[in-house]
Amino acid sequence: MRFAGSKQAIWWSAVALILALVLWVLGGAIMPFLLGMAIAYFLDPVADRLERAGLSRVLAVVLITAIVVLALAAALVWLVPLLIRQGTQLVETAPAMIDRLQELVQRRFPQLLPDGGFIDTAIERGRETLAASMGMIVGTVMGSLNGVIGFVMVMVISPVVAFYMLLDWDRMVRRIDALLPRPHLDTLRGIFGQINDSISGFVRGQAVVILILAVFYSVGLAIVQLPFGIVIGVSAASLSFIPYVGTLLGGVMSIGVALFTFWGEPARIIAVAGIFVAGQMLEGNYLQPKIVGGHVGLHPVWLMLALSVFGTLFGFVGLLVAVPLGAALGVIVRYSVDRYKVSPLYTGAEAPAPVPTPTLVELVPRGTVAHRVESQQRTHREAIRDARIESARDEAAIIAIEAAEEDHAKVAVAEVEVKWPDAPPVMGTGQPNPRVRTWGGRTEDGTDPQEPEERRAPRTAAEMIEEGRKG
Secondary structure, eight states, rough: OOHHHHHHHHHHHHHHHHHHHHHSHHHHHHHOOOOOHHHHHHHHHHHHHHHHHOOOOOHHHHHHHHHHHHHHHHHHIIIHHHHHHHHHHHHHHHHHHHOOOOOOOOHHTTTSOOOTTTHHHHHHHHHHHHHHHHHHHHHHHHHHHOHHHHHHHHHHHHHHHHHHHHHHHHHHHHHHHSSGGOOOOOOOHHHHHHHHHIIIIHHHHHHHHHHHHHHHHHHHHHHHTTTTTTHHHHHHHHHSTTTTTHHHHHHHHHHHHHHHHTOOOHHHHHHHHHHHHHHHHHIIIIIIIIIIISSSOOOOOOOOOOOHHHHHHHHHHHHHHHHHHHHHHHHHHHHHHHHTTHHHHHHHOOOOOOOOOOOOOOOOTTTHHHHHHHHHHHHHHHHHHHHHHHHHHHHHHHHHHHHHHHHSSSEEEEEOOOTTTSSGGGGOSSSSSEEEEEOOOTTTOOOOOOOOOOGGSSSOEEEEEEHHHOO
16 A cells, blocks of 8 residues: 555654654663664674674674673673772862862962952852762762662663574564565665664764773873873763864863872873873874764764753663664755755745646447456556565565575575466465575585485475474
């Protein structure tokens, strides 16, 4: 059934509204599943590369899952407690550092900070606000992280969901592609392709950049023995998706701590500043061009808006879905702008007037009208049959790909067998029957099996699946 454009818009809007309502009501319950889906999405290219290297899909997924679980366990045991401890100490020490720096500046440059002046008053108010608010922020964050049930659900369910989704990711993508509306197939594939480029190319690349910068800043600040170096380095790297903001914020924080800690040691202070200058040069000249490259990116302002809006509406779950939804909305907005630029509303060219259909009065012999009605009905039945055959061909193509993967076949050919397409449906012979023929099945070690010729004859997909279950 082909819907009109307005009906399709209403239908898709209703779907989006239902998804938003589910996300708002069940956000906490579905968070482990969303996190597992995100992990599977970002690790699917790694699994594909391992498959091309010769590993089976199951072995590749098991290897990736083991590495990820070990990395998460190491982070929970070592990195997270260290960040929490250093962050808490930094918040507690910040007012004293501000007082110390203010005192040093007043002593060295009294003309810059006169008593009771605007800058002096602003610093004092900022110090009081920092002391009053940072404790509340840390308490809120720690309280949200200490939800035992939620924490256990995320740490237990998410890896399991990621494992199973990573195992069947390619098959799931093919099934979703087969469900796309056929009249808009090329358009939807183009839109989803751009969304995938934005998320997989830009976001995955930016995550690698953040990881590299976090290691660079943390190790560099640890070498110069700057207090709170790891939490400052990780914070600066986490904001590097906003140009210059991460470097500027991390540089100001680290130089402030260095002035408080290493006053009278200019070499260390210069070394701290040099670390962030080198990090900015590394990011701008190498990491961004080589890793992120020319993928369809997300503007930093758009990304911050998505994080703010979805985080406000849906809480922590909103922060998880903000980036992919922001990427999707960005692609849809660009597509809408492109359509608008070729529309009569933008070009000023009026749409062609509809051609009126003339009313025909025709004198025909007896029986002609009935013959035309029967011809139209036959044409309608043929159109339905052709649509069923086309759908069966798509299904057979998917089965062929899956059969080749499961049976290690050298050749898998999809075909559609239609017997007596004009027979009545009650006879059971009017429906297309997707079949798959395979030749040259191989054993697990890649050699040709020594089997009778009839065992290697073409088989249907159902027989292959049944034999796989028996084996």
